[in-house]
Amino acid sequence: MNEKSIEEFLRENKPAVPDDPTFILETRRRMSEVEGIKGEVDRQRRHGRIVLIVTLLTGLVVGALLSALVMLHPTLPDVFDSEALAHVVAVLQPWKYYLLLPVAGCAIALGLTLKIR
């Protein structure tokens, strides 16, 4: 076959696509399945985010309560039967007001990260 006849042969013999009315229906069905999977993934992502926020808030509340307890009861270190722990608490005592700052900073950073995602 020469160049021209091969080109003619190809152009004259485009494959005929068998008519299939179910093709688009099948496409719609698969797209609905994709939507279902997307919905489930979104649901799980929301669930994960809520768990994260609840954990964060719980940590903040517990931290704040403990800080308040330390501030309201300066003699609290006495209840621990550990000199090392008492020493640590005593060292931290003058900085107790500033300890909440990094905690708040972390909370804000996490909040912003979650919002961006």
Place this chain on the structure above:
Amino acid sequence: MTQERFITLVKAEQESLRRFLLALCSGDAALSDDIAQEALVRAYVASGSFRGLSKFSTWLFRIAYNCYIDNVRRVRPEQVPLEDRAALRVPSGDATDASFRYQALYQALDRLPEKEKSAIVLFYFEDRSIREMADILQIPAGTVKYHLSMGRNHLKEYIRL
């Protein structure tokens, strides 16, 4: 992109897309439709990232071509002899001239390397420009022309009517 908008665009392209894959799959309509459906699902999932930098049709064909290549890599065609596969793909009305021509065409296309086959199919069956073909096959335009020329030369040897 909404589901309805996507379906509307797909309806306009489905015949062309199915013919492209049918030729790549050497006439295996069931396989080509499976690949087409897989491509459409992939396209729908990725439709949010379609920025309109190329035509929807070109973008869709690129995804379909990638699906086809994935399928070729997954399935080893050597497992079934060429003659057996080609025989399965002859359209109905086996005794007609058209059937023989299709058989000769598909057998010849089957012997071409993937890039040459894709270039021939896009250029002669889908009337795509070299630029669109380069977009779909993700190769430079010069390479497309090379594959097209090589494919034509090979087909001249392979097709005996």
